[in-house]
Amino acid sequence: MLSFWLTIFVQASKGDGEKVAPPMKVKLRYLCFKNLAAIQEARGRERLALKNYLRATELDTSDGVVWYHVGCLACQENNLALARYAFEKGLVVNSKNWLCLEKLAQVCAKIARFTFD
Numbered sequence: 001m002l003s004f005w006l007t008i009f010v011q012a013s014k015g016d017g018e019k020v021a022p023p024m025k026v027k028l029r030y031l032c033f034k035n036l037a038a039i040q041e042a043r044g045r046e047r048l049a050l051k052n053y054l055r056a057t058e059l060d061t062s063d064g065v066v067w068y069h070v071g072c073l074a075c076q077e078n079n080l081a082l083a084r085y086a087f088e089k090g091l092v093v094n095s096k097n098w099l100c101l102e103k104l105a106q107v108c109a110k111i112a113r114f115t116f117d
Contacts, residue, residue: 063093087107
């Protein structure tokens with residue numbers, strides 16, 4: 001399964017006169033990074049998953065679910081600044097995303113504890 005996504009990614013990255021339109025290439029690369037990250041997250045490779053989710057956000061910032069995953073993985077890495085940024089971006093994309101809102105509140109509480117201790 002993983003090799004399938006890597007093959008798709010390599011094909012999307014090549015510029016050898018392919019007939020795929022540039023916006024479609026970007027979307028395909030985005031989906032490859034997103035799916036690769038989801039597989040890595042499921043296998044317990046959180047750092048690699050976070051790296052690939054971040055690569056996906058470089059190509060498309062409009063997916064609130066990806067921002068949620070970035071925030072959760074950043075929390076696991078204890079990177080509260082990145083987690084806060086990700087949850088805020090998730091709320092910019094969809095202001096009714098309760099998961100991002102709840103996690104943002106938790107991260108802000110942790111940051112406040114570090115600041116005032």
